[in-house]
Amino acid sequence: MAREQGLRFRINNQDTSNWYSSKRVGETHSGYKVLVEEESDKILGAHLLGPHSDEVINIFSIAIRLGLTIKELNDPILYAYPTNSSDVVYML
Numbered sequence: 001m002a003r004e005q006g007l008r009f010r011i012n013n014q015d016t017s018n019w020y021s022s023k024r025v026g027e028t029h030s031g032y033k034v035l036v037e038e039e040s041d042k043i044l045g046a047h048l049l050g051p052h053s054d055e056v057i058n059i060f061s062i063a064i065r066l067g068l069t070i071k072e073l074n075d076p077i078l079y080a081y082p083t084n085s086s087d088v089v090y091m092l
């Protein structure tokens with residue numbers, strides 16, 4: 001959809017199966033892909049695979065709906081650690 005709208009974006013993606021949040025629950029397959037608009041740094045989309053993805057995607061859903069930027073999703077928010085939500089800052 002972002003491409004169809006003519007938006008210029010970059011894709012942040014990574015296999016996270018070696019991250020602590022995956023290893024501590026024995027997850028062997030996990031990863032993410034986040035689409036970020038190049039000009040504004042707004043979060044355009046996110047794909048998640050792994051433990052607690054159903055909860056973490058809610059953070060991205062709110063960011064997309066409110067038009068939040070990477071800075072707005074990182075700076076004022078203090079994520080509890082170690083949780084899957086605390087991984088959000090590394091995904092951006």
